[in-house]
Amino acid sequence: MLIDLTGEIIGISMDDAILQISEFVYLQGSFAFTKGASSTISVTTVGGVRIDDVKVNSIEVGASGVQAFVGINGPYRTIENGVLSDPNEDSIGLVIDDLTFGMVLMQAQRNIAAPASNVVVGTKFIALKATAGEVGFVGFTDILDLSLEDVLVGVNFSKNPLYIADFTKGGTSAGYSVATGTSTAPVVLDYTNELIEATVGTATAKIAGILSIEGGFTFQRKVISGVDFRLPGTTVTADAVALIIAGQDVDAFAGIDIDGGPRIGFEVTDLDFAFAMLTPSLGGGQTLPANFFALSASAATA
Numbered sequence: 182m183l184i185d186l187t188g189e190i191i192g193i194s195m196d197d198a199i200l201q202i203s204e205f206v207y208l209q210g211s212f213a214f215t216k217g218a219s220s221t222i223s224v225t226t227v228g229g230v231r232i233d234d235v236k237v238n239s240i241e242v243g244a245s246g247v248q249a250f251v252g253i254n255g256p257y258r259t260i261e262n263g264v265l266s267d268p269n270e271d272s273i274g275l276v277i278d279d280l281t282f283g284m285v286l287m288q289a290q291r292n293i294a295a296p297a298s299n300v301v302v303g304t305k306f307i308a309l310k311a312t313a314g315e316v317g318f319v320g321f322t323d324i325l326d327l328s329l330e331d332v333l334v335g336v337n338f339s340k341n342p343l344y345i346a347d348f349t350k351g352g353t354s355a356g357y358s359v360a361t362g363t364s365t366a367p368v369v370l371d372y373t374n375e376l377i378e379a380t381v382g383t384a385t386a387k388i389a390g391i392l393s394i395e396g397g398f399t400f401q402r403k404v405i406s407g408v409d410f411r412l413p414g415t416t417v418t419a420d421a422v423a424l425i426i427a428g429q430d431v432d433a434f435a436g437i438d439i440d441g442g443p444r445i446g447f448e449v450t451d452l453d454f455a456f457a458m459l460t461p462s463l464g465g466g467q468t469l470p471a472n473f474f475a476l477s478a479s480a481a482t483a
Contacts, residue, residue, distance in 0.1 A: 190217040194363045197260070207256040210247030210280070211362025216240045222287070222357065223347040224301055224339075225374070227465030229406075229420065231351050232344075234295035237287040237306070243368055245361035249277040257319060273320030282311035282334075283359030283368025287346070305340040308348065308357070308370045324389055331382025337372035342466025345404075347373045374404035375422075396431030396452070410461055410473060419469075420462045427455040451481035 194213035201207050218241065223233045248265070250257040252274010259266045287306040292298050317328030339345050348357040348370045356371030380399040387393045401423070408421040430453065436446010456476045461469040 190215065192216070192218075194360055196363045196365065204255065205251065205253065207250045208247055209249075209256070209260055211245040211365045212247075213243045213360035213362055214241070215360065219290070220357075221292070221295075222306075223350040224289075224304075224306075224344040225347050225464060226344050227463055227467055229464045231347060232298055232301060233350065234292060235298045235301050236290045236292035236295070238290055239288075240286045241284070241359045243283040243359040243361035245281045245365035245368075247277070247280040249275075249280055251275045252320065254320075268319070271320075274318070275316075276319050277313050277316050279314030280311070281313075281361060281368065282309065283361060283370060284309040284311075285357065285359055285370065301344050304344050306344075306346045307336065307338050308346060308372060309334065309336040310368050310370055311335075322387075326385065326387040328385045329381045329383075330385075331380075333378070333380040335372070335376055335378045337370075337374070337376040339375070344465065345375045349373055374406070376403040377401070378403065391437065391446075392435050394431065394433045396433075397429040398431075399425070399427050401425040404462060405459070408459060408461075410459075410471075417461070420464060421459040421473075422462045422468055423460075424458045425455070429453050447483075449480050449483040452478065452483075453480070454478035 192213070192215040196211045197209075198212055199209045218239050219236065220239065221234050221236050223231050224235050225231050248256070248258055248260060250272065252272060254269065254271040254273060257269050257272040257274070257276045258278070285308050289301040289304045291302050311334040313329075313332040315328060315330050316332055318325060337346060349355070356369040358367040358369050360367050378399070378401040382397050383395070384398055385395045403423055403425075405421050405423050407418055410417045410419065430451060432450050433452070434444065434446060434448045436444060436448075454477065457474070459473045461471060463469070
């Protein structure tokens, strides 16, 4: 065995692991945890100025191919020799299928070799990238039927709005890799700007037979570079903090749906919509006192 560690570090990784907490929480998949890893990242600040060689200490948590269940009469499904079992029809609770994620918590440290980076010392950063095949509730579909398929969650955030991590180091790196197990592929964090997003390929919600919604949805709060803002007599190009809410192929019904009989209520089919609110940004969390709005929507029937 070769020991090639160069600094203080605590880490563990495992494949095909099972974590069970009492009879309520059940997790199965590959996991990795690392504390104390030291590395350098780039951060951007006011005016889009990039500060390189920011030294950080980090805590990394990753997982791959996880089956998760929180509830009673679990687990809902298990993995045996790489094969997913049939569902446990007696389970009641929250199910997450094929969960993969990488998360890192960082704090900037003093870097003697790069004095210019020390203005960032003490700043805390958090980044997350997660995907799941399906998220939903089981066991009481007669009252609540909720499922989310092809889920993506992304976060790149800083405790100090003056600085945000650029994990690509200005495009010179593919990103920051977070281990997800012993032999599984890492999750690569490739964020360059502030970001909070949640996207669902297909969301289905049915409540007590009186409300149903199905379609794809996305929510994003992020920074967009090089937006043209048209003002009276001039056009200003600047970055923008954008809040975006969108839906695609959405079908919705609210009312009474009688088996074998008519539907009484309000219905919309094949709805596509996108709403955006943009605020001009100077970078580093500094924005101008103006908001711009845009909305586009279409539907087959309503």
